[in-house]
Amino acid sequence: MVRIKVMKAVSAKNDEIAAGIRAELAEQGIKALNIISSPGSGKTTLLERTIAHFAPEIRSAVIVGDPFTANDAKRLEIAGGNAFQLNTEGSCHLTAPMVRAALDEMNLSGVKLLFIENIGNLICPAAWYLGETARATLLSVTEGTDKVDKYRRAFLIAHCVVITKTDLAPSCDFDLEKATTDIQSLNSSVTVLPLSATTGEGLDAWYDWVQQHLL
Amino acid sequence: MVRIKVMKAVSAKNDEIAAGIRAELAEQGIKALNIISSPGSGKTTLLERTIAHFAPEIRSAVIVGDPFTANDAKRLEIAGGNAFQLNTEGSCHLTAPMVRAALDEMNLSGVKLLFIENIGNLICPAAWYLGETARATLLSVTEGTDKVDKYRRAFLIAHCVVITKTDLAPSCDFDLEKATTDIQSLNSSVTVLPLSATTGEGLDAWYDWVQQHLL
Numbered sequence: 153m154v155r156i157k158v159m160k161a162v163s164a165k166n167d168e169i170a171a172g173i174r175a176e177l178a179e180q181g182i183k184a185l186n187i188i189s190s191p192g193s194g195k196t197t198l199l200e201r202t203i204a205h206f207a208p209e210i211r212s213a214v215i216v217g218d219p220f221t222a223n224d225a226k227r228l229e230i231a232g233g234n235a236f237q238l239n240t241e242g243s244c245h246l247t248a249p250m251v252r253a254a255l256d257e258m259n260l261s262g263v264k265l266l267f268i269e270n271i272g273n274l275i276c277p278a279a280w281y282l283g284e285t286a287r288a289t290l291l292s293v294t295e296g297t298d299k300v301d302k303y304r305r306a307f308l309i310a311h312c313v314v315i316t317k318t319d320l321a322p323s324c325d326f327d328l329e330k331a332t333t334d335i336q337s338l339n340s341s342v343t344v345l346p347l348s349a350t351t352g353e354g355l356d357a358w359y360d361w362v363q364q365h366l367l
Numbered sequence: 368m369v370r371i372k373v374m375k376a377v378s379a380k381n382d383e384i385a386a387g388i389r390a391e392l393a394e395q396g397i398k399a400l401n402i403i404s405s406p407g408s409g410k411t412t413l414l415e416r417t418i419a420h421f422a423p424e425i426r427s428a429v430i431v432g433d434p435f436t437a438n439d440a441k442r443l444e445i446a447g448g449n450a451f452q453l454n455t456e457g458s459c460h461l462t463a464p465m466v467r468a469a470l471d472e473m474n475l476s477g478v479k480l481l482f483i484e485n486i487g488n489l490i491c492p493a494a495w496y497l498g499e500t501a502r503a504t505l506l507s508v509t510e511g512t513d514k515v516d517k518y519r520r521a522f523l524i525a526h527c528v529v530i531t532k533t534d535l536a537p538s539c540d541f542d543l544e545k546a547t548t549d550i551q552s553l554n555s556s557v558t559v560l561p562l563s564a565t566t567g568e569g570l571d572a573w574y575d576w577v578q579q580h581l582l
Binding site: 299301302323 | 405406407433434435436438457458459486487488489490491494507509510511513514516517518519520532534535538539
């Protein structure tokens with residue numbers, strides 16, 4: 153019981169800080185996207201493509217969460233992103249205080265799009281609000297069709313579900329139709345976007361979604 | 368500070384229950400393997416193959432952890448496993464008390480091998496001891512070579528690292544040599560076993576490892 157009470161207090165404090173972040177970003181005309189997925193589902197690769205697609209007209213910044221290393225921030229720096237690495241030292245999700253600390257050190261002048269690449273984990277990040285405008289959950293075809301129902305919270309809270317690595321679908325027995333139906337029966341208002349960042353198939357629909365919801 | 372203190376108490380209680388599980392399994396001549404990976408890395412498929420390989424001479428049982436659904440326990444039942452589903456209702460890792468509760472309801476008569484399929488998460492399960500004899504961490508080639516360093520705790524605490532889905536390696540730019548070096552530089556005593564449960568390549572070395580360490 154003690155643990156639950158403490159967790160509730162931590163969560164309430166998180167939401168208060170998240171609300172502050174949301175208000176501040178709105179004031180600066182910045183839209184933020186919280187990106188959630190398992191490890192290796194293609195968050196960083198999709199961000200590399202997306203930032204490059206909208207540059208230089210639209211300036212992006214990225215907060216990259218990882219349990220250890222700063223490799224992703226380096227990749228996004230090369231792709232033109234203003235990237236800030238948040239290392240959680242093994243913790244399994246980002247929190248609003250972590251994002252607050254990152255924002256305090258970032259230069260967001262001229263930035264329109266803020267991507268928050270959450271820790272690679274399909275469970276915990278779905279429970280922590282960071283002050284974002286919208287949430288995108290990624291599922292790679294290599295993970296399997298059954299993951300929608302098993303990790304349902306990540307799909308319930310998403311505004312957009314991106315099915316990644318569709319070029320590998322023939323080798324993976326992934327049922328796109330069933331996955332889409334399952335996602336939409338959990339969350340009727342969600343957009344489902346299959347794509348391959350390798351072949352480029354489906355990327356235009358994703359860019360359209362970003363344009364429409366975040367710009 | 369309160370949260371840390373409470374978490375330490377929870378963790379100490381967990382380890383006490385885990386020690387009890389370990390002693391009880393040893394008394395019954397049962398070896399337990401805690402299996403850790405991201406969602407969709409192939410834990411259930413590898414278990415289907417392994418249980419079928421050792422049956423009927425060696426009787427196995429499985430505790431299957433999932434945030435939601437009981438699909439995996441059903442799959443393993445078909446494969447001849449004595450499978451018990453633990454649903455964590457969204458929680459991100461198994462704990463010793465959860466395993467204790469499962470064991471209290473399972474019939475382990477004649478069982479030699481107990482597989483504990485942890486929640487699909489490469490972070491939190493690495494921090495919770497369940498009373499197992501050994502730990503196997505799975506990494507699929509589709510997740511990428513860089514995941515070793517990022518999710519290093521899961522590799523640090525493993526007795527065996529299984530690189531899965533090697534049939535997909537040519538499409539995935541996975542560097543097996545680098546991954547193996549990275550894993551062994553984190554953990555010099557670990558065995559690294561690349562395999563494909565689809566083509567069967569590498570399965571014999573895995574069965575040998577199970578035979579040597581758990582039978």
